[in-house]
Amino acid sequence: MINQEILDLVKYHKIKLSEEEYNIYSKQIILEQIGTEGQKKLKETKILVVGAGGLGCPTMMYLAISGVGYIGIVDQDQIETSNLNRQILYNKSYIGKEKTSSAKSQLNNINENCKIITHVCKLSRENNVELISRYDIVIDTTDNFNTRHIIDTTCYKLHKIYIYGAVREFEGQIAVFNYKNGIRYKDLYKRELNKIQNTCNSRGIMGITTGYTGTLQAIEVIKIILGVNKKCKNFILSYNLIEMIVKKQLLYLTRTTKNKNYKKYILLSSTNTLNYSTSNIKLIIDLRDKKAFNIKHIEKSINIPIIKFKLKQTINFINKFKSVGEIMLYCNTKERSLIASKFLIKHSIKHEIKLYSNLTKNRNLKKSKTLLK
Template identity: 40%
Template sequence: MSNNIFSDKEFEHYSRHFALPGFGPEAQEKLKKSRVLVVGSGGLGSPLLLYLAAAGVGQIGIIDFDRVAPSNLHRQVLFDGSQIGEAKVLAAKKRLEGINPYIQVKTYEQRLTSDNALEIISGYDVVADGTDNFPTRYLVNDACVLAGKPNVYGSVYQFEGQVAVFNYRDKEGNTGPNYRDLYPSPPPAGLVPNCAESGVLGVLPGIIGSMQALEVIKIITGVGEVSSGKIVLFDALTLVSRNFTIKRKSGNPLNGERPSINKLIDYEAFCGINTASNVKQLSVEAFRSLQAQGEKYQLIDVREPYEYERSNLGGELVPLARIDSYAKQIVRDKKVIVHCEMGGRSEQAIKHLEDNFGFSNLFNLQGGINAYLAKYQEDLK
């Protein structure tokens, strides 16, 4: 490969790569000519984007519809307090171009959907998944398989993280397993809490996202062994990593023996999200009226203790994970109003109690405590 594609300033920027045995200008040129799409610019996307930009990936695409919020800053090191309220993709682009002015950053301030995923992904060599929800993970996976792109996957939960490379085609032309070989179907909606509900150690996404960036670089340059056909589990509390083998499954609906998926589907429906609910709902106005009229009721708060301490309506604190052990203390002779922060966890709790304990007097507070306090702030405790 020719080294004259690098300017003198680029030589200085990448000097440590040029000096690296087995890497050198040849690998750096591959990076310069590569195109990588990062889906999500949050906890995982932040270190991913920082290190891919610094390393010299020639074109980086960022797709994210979110804006910078104060709760992001303990782990999303791409941003700072001066960018609160800004579109993440625009804030990220400015930061990355400041780190490395010799790359191009393309932004997509939108959701990745079944309608746009194949068109967007087709323009890149590698996709790195920095998302935190199951519908988008399955969407990214399926789009990468259909488009023939490697998918560098990462996820975090509290103190643990996972990294894997899916749909990677090796030098012999063999394609490795994909996300559906590891997780054929998603967990029931709401069973696995997100970071807002369960928390995450701030440094953990930095570790996992950096590992994803490493895998992207190995795929592009051919240096090192790509983590295809296995998943790495990392425990931040012990610094122990475990590797588990993943094999392709004949029943995979994308590329198994009898494929049944040849186009992108409705992934929210597939993951059981936004499906019609028969849980009885109570508006915040109706709840307020019930209080004013002196009607007797039981109020249950299924959030976590730290959320309850921040603000509460005086209900009985029963975190969702402990709802079974509390079932005997839930009354059946009057209305029971169940709430969480926004209404999702409380609806899940009600479904579980109705299905497993036969309750018929449970009501979900629509919009949760957030909706209530937005209208009746004087009730804040």
């Protein structure tokens, strides 16, 4: 069987960059992560942007100016005066015109070699497969829960990567869904939940928020195209631009005790990467076996049985929480706690030990799932 990397090399060898393109992209081609082959990958990739508004404009601008070869735009709206504070592809002369044709005109001014395909419609259950199947990566720049669930379901069926983004006032959220069998939008928001639709009209928004979020979405797309930082990213990145707080919410794969084949993602914790004044979060590790843990345990604690402490992945996982706050080990036997403590000391991970009986007096007890398998 021919190696896939060899096939990719043959494929990108056939793609040609013009002399003008070499001149335009010379400053990024010299980057180690890009090079000539990376620039060819960008030129070959087909991106679908669902929504040509506040998020879509900066996303499309940076993709086009980076040399992405094909950008499809799905939108059926016309430009209004109130759009101009954040939808930076448009100006007063475009008011009343279709967003798709206006965006195409502006993007062609940025990069005439980028093929812009317009779809003047709303993504629906009738056209979702036809539209999404033509592209490699789908970027969600909408503000509609139903549309997001359509994107999620369709990308899952067609094995397409889904780049999610959402904004509210000065807050934003991005995530990479359906990447290497990773998390999906439905793992974050269930379809059956009674969700309140937050729109720019009802909550207000500034261009700095949509610009920041759209830029982050474009960055994730480029990283995926180039194969930079290939590790599956099962997390949601949330931030507040006023407070300068960034949180990474991890979602870890677990299994139910009833059906071992049923996979489920659960939200684990938030890591504050900018505002260290809130670094008082504790990681509480329950060392008992899974059966005892499921019967009764401290709320928000996680179960890592003592037998797992000899695994490298366990230490790597705990090591990520060094800067988060106090790491606590607890168990109903001192022996197990001391054994686990020795592993953490060996890897210079600060922690403390508490016995189970000393902690359960003033804490809520709940059922949950083992996180490390």
